[in-house]
Amino acid sequence: MKSRPQLLLILGFVGFLWIVGLDTFLPLLPGGKNLRGATTPPPLPTWNWTALRSGETFRAIDTWFNANVGLRNWWVRLDNQITYSLFGETQKRPEGTHVVAGRDDWLFEHHYITYAVKPGTMPEAEMRTALERIRRVQDKLAARGMPFLLVVAPSKVETYPDKVPDVYWGGRDPAKVLTNFERARPLFAEYGINFYDGPARFQEWKQTMPDNLFTRSGTHWSYYAVQHVLRDLRDRLNPVMRHPVPEFRLKALRSRSPLGTDEDLLALMNLLIDTPYRHPSPYPEFIEQQSVPPEKLPRILWVHDSFGWALIDLLYPANAVRPSESLYYFQNAYAIPGVVNLKRDLTKTDWETYLRDYDAVVMVWTEIAFEFMGWGFFETLDQHLP
Amino acid sequence: MVFSSLLFLYAYLPVFLALYYLAPLRHRNVVALAGSLFFYGWGEPGFLVILIGVCVFGYYISLWLARLPVEARAARRWVLTLGLGVYLGLLLWFKYSNFFAAQLNGVLGWLQQGGILWTHVVLPLGISFFTFQKISYLVDVYRGTSKPARSLVDYLLFVTLFPQLIAGPIIRYHDVAVQIVSRGHSREKFLAGAWRFLLGLARKVLIANPLGAVADRVFAQDLGTLPMPYAWIGILCYAFQIYFDFSGYSDMAIGLGRMMGFEFMENFERPYTSRSITEFWRRWHISLSNFMRDYLYIPLGGNRTTPWRVGFNLWFVFLVSGFWHGASWNFVCWGAYHGLLLSLERAVGLKRLGRIPAVPATVFTFLLVLASWVLFRAASLTDALTYFSRLADWSSWANVRNDLEFLWPDVISARTWGVLGIAAFFSFLPESWWTRRGWDEVVPSTRPQAVLRVLLGTACLILASAALGNQSYNPFIYFRF
Known part of the structure; x- marks a missing residue:
């Protein structure tokens, strides 16, 4: 090789190392760090003699550098693309959400699959105690003129088991395994809990609208399915609410590239090019109702896991309810719509006063979250409401 | 720091290469040394003191050895033994003391006696490799294969040169002595x-x-x-x-x-x-095999002795090599296993195996x-x-x-x-x-x-x-x- 190309190669190689290195500290290159998914930023290095001597500072620098290296967005996406496009699978990670690539680009969260084929082992006495408490809270709320509705959302895996690769079932059939939620199902009726059985409803709907209850790229019920869920919830709540939810009418049902919770798993995969895997899905848009004045609209308190967001996303723009609050996992309080973190310490809430402004309490949890039994919400209310 | 990390690739390496090539030729060894010490100190800076301390000892003891007249054989052998004793003593302490303490406690427990109180000794990075390099240097100077390094910087560079400091190849001093003094840099x-x-x-x-x-x-x-x-x-x-x-x-x-x-x-x-296993060891971790051959197998008598002794020498060398890899019975057995296979192959005859x-x-x-x-x-x-x-x-x-x-x-x-x-x-x-x-x-x-x-x-x-x-x-x- 001649001298000039050699020099250019050396400059190109060392220059590339320099540019990526500098991009770690200064944004030199385009699209460097916008990755999707929830991560905790690594702690900044500590600069003191003990930390320096023990090497803790250097290890922290190493971690920080890995999390901020130049072109990180491209590195992560390129590696994921190779794994998915060439091998049809997702990146295995020591922690974080484990996504499983199913048939025909259907994506699943791994722990939903495990839950579906692991027989529930929660003692029945424990279930009964928890359900008794829910019933007590329901009664206490009813005494204050406030209906309570427990919405159990279905699992994508249980709705579309045929899309999960057989090897993940471990030789088991999810239809023949009783999970904790499935064991508890008859007890909800026995204790008279106002309960919306999402999984059962989805099995009914699967006969008439087989493919759209979940999108291939999302882990939550689709917006398309949620419009039907919202109608069900309205029908359940309206007869007992001070201010009923007005009718919300569909403006359009557009077929479009998935968005929001309809694409959360695909987004989490962080591919370089995900267009081929964005299968269009129907997306409902409601007409913003004007007939009922704001003061006559109901105010609903939501206590929920991530399945609650799709309900909120559709209901609030339709102007069918008043702005209210969401208690996400009963840990953080958000103002909705807008999802603004109120940074409120829920342990210091005066629940009697707080609940006075609401017309209904709706709790949303996924069937696999059954064991958490409301993340402490029922215990708190049972204790604080006489 | 490890080579296969983003920090090395996109921070250490470009900065080091720039400093190295911007430095005048006569100062490049100093830049290389500073870069190597920084590389080693990253993560466990406390061990730098041990590394530098042992290097200073190694440099001066080799100078002492070189200054002794060839005829003062006993004194030379004594200095060599002292040097080797310090190197191997440090290796024993840092790498094997936990193992021996555990064995001793096992025996004491078996005898229903109370165990000894032991504080776990932390292993300095790369000590197995740099100890062997220092041994090669000291023995080379003792044998007259190489002259002592011209300065402490040269010696430190030989031992700590970052590309090979942590995991080899085990460089013998006579292989790089000339390169440390003068080496060519080219685009190719x-x-x-x-x-x-x-x-x-x-x-x-x-x-x-x-x-x-x-x-x-x-x-x-x-x-x-x-x-x-x-x-x-x-x-x-x-x-x-x-x-x-x-x-x-x-x-x-x-x-x-x-x-x-x-x-x-x-x-x-x-x-x-x-x-064959014999061929395997000519192809696997060649620098270790060469070191073992030159500094242990040949001094034990090598091939120039009875077939039984040759077989034993081979087995023993691999037993030591196994123990060098790690302080546990697994490594000892691994070495003994390879030594046994090599001795058996030698007994059967490599020509016969070649058929x-x-x-x-x-x-x-x-x-x-x-x-x-x-x-x-x-x-x-x-x-x-x-x-x-x-x-x-x-x-x-x-x-x-x-x-x-x-x-x-x-x-x-x-x-x-x-x-x-x-x-x-x-x-x-x-x-x-x-x-x-x-x-x-x-x-x-x-x-x-x-x-x-x-x-x-x-x-x-x-x-x-x-x-x-x-x-x-x-x-x-x-x-x-």
């Missing part, structure tokens, strides 16, 4: 070094790391119930992991050295193509090596024996399908199957294939070869960076709270 050499470095990086990051993850997963299971297919996958992955990891590291060391103008010896020569056709000989040798890796990788001898039994448990196949916590795709992904295939393909390709196509040459001799190296090198850098970048990204779908 730099590019050849960069190519070799990137090749090593890819071997380590793209092949060894994913295979290592499989092996780690398998060996972390309850070995007593490990299904047979997993046991085979685990050990195959480990066999290729250790080869691509170690040889990849050596490639990176040789490449970095070349970028700085140094030429280090080759450390691996396609060991899995060997047709076995290539394919069965290579497969048989690989299986023998595979068995040795079980000893090397298992956490204890009991685990190793259990693992051997799992390799032959035909009744355990059904468990592969049923254990939800340990499903086949969770153990080995399709991508890792691909990596395993690539690793096996390149490991078993015969030497002639590489030579015919010019891949053995340091500098490419044809334009297509040069272009191919540039393209492959670029791909190695991009893909390895992608894999490294992704390793540290473990997102959740949402924050729960």
